[in-house]
Amino acid sequence: MAEWPAQLPEAVTIVEVGPRDGLQSADANLPTAQKVELIERLVAAGLRHIEATSFVSPRAVPLLADADQVMARVKREPGVRYIALVPNRRGLERAIAAHVDEVTLPISASDGHSRANLRRSTAEVLAQVPELVELAHGHGLRVRGGIATAFGCPYEGVVPVERVLWLTRQLVEAGVDSLTLADTVGMAHPLQVEELVCKVREVLPPGFPLGIHLHDTRGIGLANALAALQAGVTEFDASVGGIGGCPFAPGAPGNISTEGLVYMLEQMGIRTNVDGEAVEEAARWLHGRLKSETDARSQEGYR
């Protein structure tokens, strides 16, 4: 088991997922221009990996229906990787057309969540992955495999570790460039994080990039991040202001906040190259914008 704190990394990568995971389940729909402004503010704060949107069916996720426009309008900063989540071939084709740098392919470890999220079983989704990876790579896009419900499923409860390890092997074989273990609805606890990360690392090729995607149930999100850090994870999803959830996972709390994660890591002497105060400022701006939109909608009688 991991020794602590001897093996902590000198630097980690933070993947900002607020514009995607946060806005897809927000209380209000921001105008496209404000989504673009949010992304640009986050880039200005030093974030170099931004999951900017999701190319999903507008019927499934109406709040991200303007994904193409967002990517067309956002000013691209050199050195920044603009990432989009894509659930299928149609989404990947849109992502390629939108010139994103990287895609997240989500695949649920549990069939229950897979069917709710993508209307197909885990095996059916998995069968498509090799050709999606090939298509993405053919257009120069990096692919990160996102294992949803890795720590538990809102429909099925416990997800066997063997299932996650099997999926890990399959995704590596299919050619993904990195893996992210997602605690989709915030069911993970530190001991489980430590154990699963260690087991997944044992089946991964040496040095294979491993990330984690955490939600913040009852304030334990950053304790889970600490456990992941101790177990060797060096890539962390987080969202500005801790916004987020999952529209197909009832009761999911927000993501761990980018500003809290940056604060913790920097205090520990681990470099993030992110300006935590600028992220906090972006979070305040975002909460203000979301509140204005919510208030406006409720005055218009939409709610």
Place this chain on the structure above:
Amino acid sequence: MAEWPAQLPEAVTIVEVGPRDGLQSADANLPTAQKVELIERLVAAGLRHIEATSFVSPRAVPLLADADQVMARVKREPGVRYIALVPNRRGLERAIAAHVDEVTLPISASDGHSRANLRRSTAEVLAQVPELVELAHGHGLRVRGGIATAFGCPYEGVVPVERVLWLTRQLVEAGVDSLTLADTVGMAHPLQVEELVCKVREVLPPGFPLGIHLHDTRGIGLANALAALQAGVTEFDASVGGIGGCPFAPGAPGNISTEGLVYMLEQMGIRTNVDGEAVEEAARWLHGRLKSETDARSQEGYR
């Protein structure tokens, strides 16, 4: 350094400090009957160590001016330790008269906070401790020594580790029954917690009870609790609803929440013997009561 997770304890003690650390700096003053009800709700939730109030000067902490009445009215449950904070001999005498089971003697590692909090230097406070311990023990009261600003001081910044170790030795020599390292204003980070706890344990007699008192700056409170757990701490202060702060430490965030701590520990298989949902219910009740009082006061023009 500690191995993780091999040496995690099977059970830990939670010291509920909401009625003291929370209510002393709340936005509103609860009626005495509601303070009593809060304590009784927390006991009903399974908490067996309750820092119920503080016997300080009513001029210094007006919100706890009814400490004597609270202790006189609260229904004592067998097996529950009712604890009070006492800053000096006068406070200890009131605590003895009120039949508390245990007292917390606070002493700041930094002179700056010591003078702000108790109007005396650390050495001046320390000089009084042996006779206070003797008096407390003479009346059958257990004494916990609380080292304030152990992880940093709002007035002085960094507090040298040597200073904390010196104070640790002095307090043990003075006869305290347990020690609590307090992150008074929420400046600690996980690496620092791990390091300081390990060093303090090296100078403590084997098996000497060591607790920690954490505040929750930017959501890293439970990550600090996890680091403390890994380093061998088995006694955790926490407050219902995460209320709290320090009236003499500007900008202090609330304590780690009891319900969040219980949730994390129970998920990890570590027994707390506390019903986390009952604590959450008490937190909702408390927030409602505090809001009513605040609203009432602002209508009366007090604010």
